[in-house]
Amino acid sequence: MRAAVLSFPGSNCDRDLLWALDTMSGIDSELVPASAEHLDNYDLVCVPGGFSYGDYLRSGAIARFSPVMSSLREHADRGGLVLGICNGFQILCEAGLLPGALQWNRNLNFICEPEPLRVVNTDSAFSNVYSQDQEIVLPIAHGEGNYYAAPDTLAKIEANGQVIFRYVDNPNGSLNDIAGLTNAAGNVLGMMPHPERAVEQLLGGTDGLGVFASLKAQCEEATTNAAR
Amino acid sequence: MQRVEMSPRDIAIKKPYLDWGLSVCEYDRFRTKLGRLPNYTEIGLASGMWSEHCAYKYSKPVLRQFWSKNERVLMGPGEGAGVIDIGEGKAVVFKAESHNHPSAVEPYEGAATGVGGIIRDIFSIGAEPVAMLDSLAFGELTEPHTRHLLDQIVAGIGGYGNSIGIPTIGGETNFDPSYARNPLVNAMCVGVMDKDLIQKGRASGVGNAIIYVGAKTGRDGINGASFASGDFSDAEQADRAAVQVGDPFMEKLLMDACLEVTRKHRDALVGIQDMGAAGLISSSAEMADKAGFGMELNLDLVPQREPGMIPFEIMLSESQERMLLCVRAGSEDEILKLFKRYELDAVVIGHVSDGHQFRLTHKGKLVCDVPVSLLTSDAPVYHQHGERPARLAAPQADFVPEIADVKQTWLALINQPTVASKQSLYRRYDAQVKTNTVQLPGGDAGVIRVRGTKLALAACTDSNGRYLYLDPKRGGAMVVAEAARNVVATGAKPIGITDCLNYGDPTKPENFYELEESAQGITAACKALNTPVISGNVSLYNETNGKAIYPTPMVGMVGLIQDLQHVTTIALKNPGDLLYLVGKTGPDFNGSELQKLLTGDIGGHLFDFDLDAEVATQKAVLRAIRTGLVSAAHDLSVGGFAAAISEMVLAGDFGASVEWSQIPAELFAETQGRFLLSVPTAKQGDFAALLGGNAELIGTVSATADLSVKLRGGVDCQFSRAELRKAYEEGIPCRMS
Numbered sequence: 001m002r003a004a005v006l007s008f009p010g011s012n013c014d015r016d017l018l019w020a021l022d023t024m025s026g027i028d029s030e031l032v033p034a035s036a037e038h039l040d041n042y043d044l045v046c047v048p049g050g051f052s053y054g055d056y057l058r059s060g061a062i063a064r065f066s067p068v069m070s071s072l073r074e075h076a077d078r079g080g081l082v083l084g085i086c087n088g089f090q091i092l093c094e095a096g097l098l099p100g101a102l103q104w105n106r107n108l109n110f111i112c113e114p115e116p117l118r119v120v121n122t123d124s125a126f127s128n129v130y131s132q133d134q135e136i137v138l139p140i141a142h143g144e145g146n147y148y149a150a151p152d153t154l155a156k157i158e159a160n161g162q163v164i165f166r167y168v169d170n171p172n173g174s175l176n177d178i179a180g181l182t183n184a185a186g187n188v189l190g191m192m193p194h195p196e197r198a199v200e201q202l203l204g205g206t207d208g209l210g211v212f213a214s215l216k217a218q219c220e221e222a223t224t225n226a227a228r
Numbered sequence: 229m230q231r232v233e234m235s236p237r238d239i240a241i242k243k244p245y246l247d248w249g250l251s252v253c254e255y256d257r258f259r260t261k262l263g264r265l266p267n268y269t270e271i272g273l274a275s276g277m278w279s280e281h282c283a284y285k286y287s288k289p290v291l292r293q294f295w296s297k298n299e300r301v302l303m304g305p306g307e308g309a310g311v312i313d314i315g316e317g318k319a320v321v322f323k324a325e326s327h328n329h330p331s332a333v334e335p336y337e338g339a340a341t342g343v344g345g346i347i348r349d350i351f352s353i354g355a356e357p358v359a360m361l362d363s364l365a366f367g368e369l370t371e372p373h374t375r376h377l378l379d380q381i382v383a384g385i386g387g388y389g390n391s392i393g394i395p396t397i398g399g400e401t402n403f404d405p406s407y408a409r410n411p412l413v414n415a416m417c418v419g420v421m422d423k424d425l426i427q428k429g430r431a432s433g434v435g436n437a438i439i440y441v442g443a444k445t446g447r448d449g450i451n452g453a454s455f456a457s458g459d460f461s462d463a464e465q466a467d468r469a470a471v472q473v474g475d476p477f478m479e480k481l482l483m484d485a486c487l488e489v490t491r492k493h494r495d496a497l498v499g500i501q502d503m504g505a506a507g508l509i510s511s512s513a514e515m516a517d518k519a520g521f522g523m524e525l526n527l528d529l530v531p532q533r534e535p536g537m538i539p540f541e542i543m544l545s546e547s548q549e550r551m552l553l554c555v556r557a558g559s560e561d562e563i564l565k566l567f568k569r570y571e572l573d574a575v576v577i578g579h580v581s582d583g584h585q586f587r588l589t590h591k592g593k594l595v596c597d598v599p600v601s602l603l604t605s606d607a608p609v610y611h612q613h614g615e616r617p618a619r620l621a622a623p624q625a626d627f628v629p630e631i632a633d634v635k636q637t638w639l640a641l642i643n644q645p646t647v648a649s650k651q652s653l654y655r656r657y658d659a660q661v662k663t664n665t666v667q668l669p670g671g672d673a674g675v676i677r678v679r680g681t682k683l684a685l686a687a688c689t690d691s692n693g694r695y696l697y698l699d700p701k702r703g704g705a706m707v708v709a710e711a712a713r714n715v716v717a718t719g720a721k722p723i724g725i726t727d728c729l730n731y732g733d734p735t736k737p738e739n740f741y742e743l744e745e746s747a748q749g750i751t752a753a754c755k756a757l758n759t760p761v762i763s764g765n766v767s768l769y770n771e772t773n774g775k776a777i778y779p780t781p782m783v784g785m786v787g788l789i790q791d792l793q794h795v796t797t798i799a800l801k802n803p804g805d806l807l808y809l810v811g812k813t814g815p816d817f818n819g820s821e822l823q824k825l826l827t828g829d830i831g832g833h834l835f836d837f838d839l840d841a842e843v844a845t846q847k848a849v850l851r852a853i854r855t856g857l858v859s860a861a862h863d864l865s866v867g868g869f870a871a872a873i874s875e876m877v878l879a880g881d882f883g884a885s886v887e888w889s890q891i892p893a894e895l896f897a898e899t900q901g902r903f904l905l906s907v908p909t910a911k912q913g914d915f916a917a918l919l920g921g922n923a924e925l926i927g928t929v930s931a932t933a934d935l936s937v938k939l940r941g942g943v944d945c946q947f948s949r950a951e952l953r954k955a956y957e958e959g960i961p962c963r964m965s
Contacts, residue, residue: 012391051393053477112657112659141659
């Protein structure tokens with residue numbers, strides 16, 4: 001399994017995510033600049049947190065025009081896995097790879113704290129090692145994490161079972177307590193909490209490892225199936 | 229605002245420099261040393277370079293007293309930041325800087341650019357910035373203006389630090405009417421590097437190129453160093469044009485690019501310095517001065533944001549996110565290409581010259597031709613005379629608290645904004661980016677691991693203007709000791725400090741006395757604790773309408789944790805663990821939060837402080853922690869025992885049951901040199917042997933979540949977790965809305 005971590009100017013969680021994938025989860029990974037034009041050799045492409053292009057104008061609004069985005073779209077269209085965390089989630093929404101949008105937090109302030117979540121769907125490529133309704137704690141750190149989608153879109157998301165993580169104590173006003181969701185096909189996930197910040201007991205917990213372990217399990221299964 | 233350049237003759241007559249903070253005497257000094265009438269640019273440069281902010285002309289005699297060398301110090305004051313050896317080939321780099329004046333006028337940008345400036349100081353040494361801290365002081369939250377300042381200053385610190393991706397791991401926020409019109413905003417940055425990669429701000433070697441990189445130069449913050457070296461008054465509208473605007477995105481690119489230069493292009497790089505106070509002039513003149521060379525710059529080549537800027541403006545602009553490099557002749561393209569990759573403006577604007585002249589050309593004309601030293605080492609130094617303030621000669625009577633209801637006083641005290649939880653503030657800062665943060669804000673000190681080693685660093689900021697107001701010297705020593713106590717409680721050995729000296733107008737003898745005396749106190753404590761002052765800054769003129777703030781030196785302390793296993797937190801962890809109070813408690817209430825709470829003010833003779841006992845206690849506690857005898861540790865400071873045990877209970881899941889044998893009021897005494905520790909029963913013998921009579925067993929950790937305090941005479945004080953939490957956590961939020 002090979003993973004790419006995209007690095008936009010202003011990304012600041014790219015190295016943390018690389019560490020979580022590579023060192024802590026044993027997934028062969030590398031940083032790929034936003035100027036790259038190909039993403040052909042990766043099973044998983046991660047869009048990390050940070051403030052891409054300063055997040056001036058609106059979070060993710062400028063990053064969506066980066067050169068790498070067309071390759072990312074192709075990768076997603078081919079069924080390749082995409083994981084967007086925090087600013088990555090915002091970018092994927094701006095790019096239309098995920099439904100809905102992320103608005104300013106309800107209290108209009110940046111919030112950084114450990115946040116309890118419920119894993120509400122364990123059938124996804126991103127959550128298959130968790131148990132149904134398992135409560136996990138992942139750190140959040142965002143100003144614009146208040147998930148919104150139009151009523152009909154939201155109804156479809158729920159009907160399709162696209163919501164993977166919900167907040168236990170909704171910190172930011174997200175509709176339906178949505179903390180992380182996939183596209184309809186299930187191969188693209190966006191989440192505001194940071195699983196890459198919860199991979200070592202020393203730093204407060206390891207609940208985030210499940211996301212990477214799930215992806216690894218998914219890829220290994222796909223490889224095994226292909227071999228058959 | 230369009231500036232018009234006057235002729236040298238007009239300058240001599242009309243004295244425009246008075247508005248820039250230069251006195252007639254200083255003008256004469258400059259003119260005499262120059263040997264002719266200075267032109268508009270030259271005298272403008274002098275006004276920036278001879279400001280207190282750049283020249284330390286009033287504080288230098290005091291700063292010289294600081295003790296700044298020991299066996300670990302690799303680089304002391306004088307460069308962008310100080311550097312200390314931490315072993316395993318690594319070094320820690322840190323510095324703090326004040327941004328009080330800009331933050332008073334434009335709180336968001338003032339605070340944000342304070343963060344940006346101190347980060348540049350750290351990466352200019354070649355270190356990767358890994359942690360931020362801050363120290364803030366405000367008036368009372370009952371004033372709407374204070375609430376606005378607090379909200380916007382916190383937003384500004386977060387806005388910059390969160391975006392650039394450096395975790396804010398700790399800090400302090402204090403409230404007292406003394407700071408109502410002069411809020412204090414001190415920012416500290418900590419960096420880590422390989423110790424053989426230290427860079428210096430030097431421009432040597434005739435013909436070597438001077439490269440400007442980063443944001444374009446605009447008319448923002450022009451002569452901000454002079455602005456920060458004057459007081460405020462109601463009569464004068466604060467000068468908004470003197471406040472800069474920050475761009476953390478630009479700085480992130482600049483930081484990443486400069487670190488690449490310092491790590492991978494060492495052969496090309498001669499020196500690097502950030503453009504902070506007094507912008508291009510201070511960075512260029514200081515780089516030339518330190519190397520003993522001259523410099524020639526062509527100002528037409530400086531990237532400019534707006535047309536029509538005159539040399540005075542170009543040189544004194546404090547536009548943010550700019551760095552100056554000296555690069556070996558022939559290697560210019562290599563460096564310019566690197567910056568281009570980061571989409572940064574980088575231009576060769578001049579070169580190092582033979583001799584010792586600082587020359588500037590603009591539109592083909594020579595607009596400045598002065599000896600470098602005239603701008604730097606020839607700046608005046610004033611030996612002020614201090615005079616003991618009358619209040620110190622005749623302090624008011626000792627405060628003897630009368631506590632009618634211990635429980636009510638306790639809850640009111642931990643609800644005071646200075647004592648109460650700062651969670652509502654620090655949750656607005658990203659504390660975990662870079663995934664190194666072992667101890668998040670809310671403990672005694674922030675702790676980060678040093679990647680690739682088993683070392684960790686603890687860092688905290690501390691100040692207490694009230695103590696210094698009552699006794700500048702003793703109070704100064706106490707602040708250093710408390711900062712050290714904080715890092716010791718996390719399992720770290722204190723290794724050095726940085727400071728921001730926040731005081732009033734130094735030309736007033738009483739203010740200067742406070743500065744001088746407190747420096748002596750700080751120095752005594754630094755020597756006793758073996759924590760040299762490796763960097764810092766001064767912020768004088770913190771006064772409004774002639775009234776100065778409390779003398780408030782801010783100490784940023786860094787401690788070294790030898791092994792990650794030694795990291796200790798304040799949370800109570802195991803029911804049955806024994807609670808020990810280390811250090812003796814006395815009736816020490818003058819200057820305390822209790823006095824403030826009960827009387828609305830502070831006064832009296834500051835209580836005694838035994839520095840030797842403090843050092844011995846800290847050493848013993850650190851040994852106990854390193855030996856694995858301690859399961860939780862907390863230092864005692866503002867709010868005394870009551871605040872400390874409340875915090876230990878609230879930080880974990882367990883309660884405590886304690887017996888207080890002294891008079892009830894001493895629950896709130898602020899006697900120095902004390903810790904509250906929890907010790908597993910199995911370690912009791914070893915612990916008692918190590919601490920001896922200096923530790924008193926006062927209770928146990930209980931399985932219930934609540935706190936029970938038995939007072940003398942059989943009175944019981946019971947606190948449910950919910951009521952403790954409400955009082956502690958709502959102290960600030962309930963006053964903000």
